[in-house]
Amino acid sequence: MNVYRSGIKRKELEMKITREGLGLVFLKAKPFLAVVFLQAGLAGMDIISKAALNEGMSNYVFVVYRHAVATLVIAPFAFILDKKVRPKMTISTFLKIMLMSVLEPVIDQNLYFLGMKYTTATFAAAMANVLPAITFVMAWCFRLEKVELMSVRSQAKILGTLATIAGAMIMTLVSGPDLDLPWTRSGPTHDLHRQQPQISIQHTIKGALLITIGCFSWAAFMILQAVTLRTYPAELSLTAWICLLGTAEGAAVALVAEKGNAAAWAIKWDTSFLAAVYSGIFCSGIAYYVQGVVMKERGPVFVTAFSPLGMIIVAVLSSFILSEKMYLGSYVKCRVVGAGVIVMGLYFVVWGKQKDYKSSSMEVEEIPVKLSDASKSKLEVVTTNVDTDERLV
Numbered sequence: 001m002n003v004y005r006s007g008i009k010r011k012e013l014e015m016k017i018t019r020e021g022l023g024l025v026f027l028k029a030k031p032f033l034a035v036v037f038l039q040a041g042l043a044g045m046d047i048i049s050k051a052a053l054n055e056g057m058s059n060y061v062f063v064v065y066r067h068a069v070a071t072l073v074i075a076p077f078a079f080i081l082d083k084k085v086r087p088k089m090t091i092s093t094f095l096k097i098m099l100m101s102v103l104e105p106v107i108d109q110n111l112y113f114l115g116m117k118y119t120t121a122t123f124a125a126a127m128a129n130v131l132p133a134i135t136f137v138m139a140w141c142f143r144l145e146k147v148e149l150m151s152v153r154s155q156a157k158i159l160g161t162l163a164t165i166a167g168a169m170i171m172t173l174v175s176g177p178d179l180d181l182p183w184t185r186s187g188p189t190h191d192l193h194r195q196q197p198q199i200s201i202q203h204t205i206k207g208a209l210l211i212t213i214g215c216f217s218w219a220a221f222m223i224l225q226a227v228t229l230r231t232y233p234a235e236l237s238l239t240a241w242i243c244l245l246g247t248a249e250g251a252a253v254a255l256v257a258e259k260g261n262a263a264a265w266a267i268k269w270d271t272s273f274l275a276a277v278y279s280g281i282f283c284s285g286i287a288y289y290v291q292g293v294v295m296k297e298r299g300p301v302f303v304t305a306f307s308p309l310g311m312i313i314v315a316v317l318s319s320f321i322l323s324e325k326m327y328l329g330s331y332v333k334c335r336v337v338g339a340g341v342i343v344m345g346l347y348f349v350v351w352g353k354q355k356d357y358k359s360s361s362m363e364v365e366e367i368p369v370k371l372s373d374a375s376k377s378k379l380e381v382v383t384t385n386v387d388t389d390e391r392l393v
Contacts, residue, residue: 031294035306038290043125043313045275045283049113050121052275058264059113060254062276065267067105067250069280070243074289078236086234096228097241104221105246105284106253111214118207125314127211128307132161132349134219135304142223145301153352157301160348163341164308222300225292235292243284305349 053059078086116124136157139145148154225238232238258264267273291303 031298034290034294035303038287039306039310040313041282043310045279046121046125046314047317048275048278050116052272053117055271057272058258059110060257061264063109064247064250064254065276066279067243067247067284069277070284071247073281074243074285075240078240082234082237086237087232093232096224098245100221100224101242101245101249103217106249108214108217111210115207115210118203122314124211125310127208128215129165130212131215131219131307132304133165134215135222136161136301138219138223139301144226144299156348157352160345163345166341222304226295226300229292229296235289238292239288242288
């Protein structure tokens with residue numbers, strides 16, 4: 001009987017250890033799953049938004065509707081769930097939030113969508129891959145990122161960041177014969193395809209400049225969000241404030257840009273409505289919240305390092321949905337060279353960041369030991385016997 005009970009206890013203990021092990025694996029994988037989920041959602045935004053812009057929707061009005069939807073969705077959750085953790089709003093915090101709502105919802109998004117109008121969704125997603133490098137430099141300047149040139153992990157982060165950008169550029173700049181895919185041919189049933197404008201060199205250069213400037217604004221937003229979360233650690237409330245102020249400030253810009261064009265504000269049950277709802281809920285609501293949560297643990301560079309994954313998703317989906325031309329060189333080398341370089345770069349960045357994460361964790365764990373050096377006699381050593389589950393003090 002005792003042997004039977006001992007066997008049951010041992011099995012229960014093994015199951016407990018297994019559950020704890022799986023929980024630990026999931027806990028470690030959560031930041032990675034979150035940023036991959038984030039990039040997949042942002043890639044969908046590029047496709048839907050480009051379709052709405054092709055139909056003639058104003059990018060200024062689109063930004064306003066997007067953040068209005070995000071505010072309506074996020075605000076109730078922020079009011080209820082952040083009630084216990086939301087700190088008192090100070091003038092300093094409010095000014096930071098106002099600046100954030102100008103940097104990303106107004107400047108970055110208007111310039112990004114305007115640049116997308118001049119080019120394609122794939123090109124816009126590729127140009128946005130300068131974001132990790134810009135964020136890395138800004139984070140280093142504001143001491144949010146540790147950079148020691150003689151350190152292997154810092155060299156890995158720098159090399160990985162450059163590699164992800166290089167991979168994205170290979171996917172865009174390497175060209176070859178046009179792949180005449182059936183779904184990229186214009187026809188009577190392809191209304192969105194007929195409305196897609198022809199891309200000229202002038203439009204490409206103009207679009208690239210607008211998107212690059214927008215990425216500088218986006219990177220500054222990420223840095224400021226990381227700084228603000230230190231004194232205002234309520235991610236949902238911060239998201240709601242950014243969306244609310246972004247709606248007001250974006251509306252002011254749209255009223256000036258679309259002065260005398262009341263038709264620009266009209267929205268129907270079509271692609272423009274879908275783009276506003278999808279982008280508002282996911283890309284302005286959920287995305288701000290998710291990147292804020294991950295950023296508190298891993299920093300802004302970790303969040304932006306995965307942005308090249310969105311490029312791969314957009315490149316494939318845009319050929320099906322928007323009939324954007326794919327070329328033999330860019331298609332094959334995208335899969336073999338560009339994607340491979342991006343994955344390699346991501347590995348280096350994540351490896352370097354993981355080393356930093358472990359180092360910072362060790363520093364935190366060492367603090368109590370250092371503080372208790374003067375009173376070693378008061379320390380209690382606790383050991384656990386796994387078999388008997390007894391604690392000895």
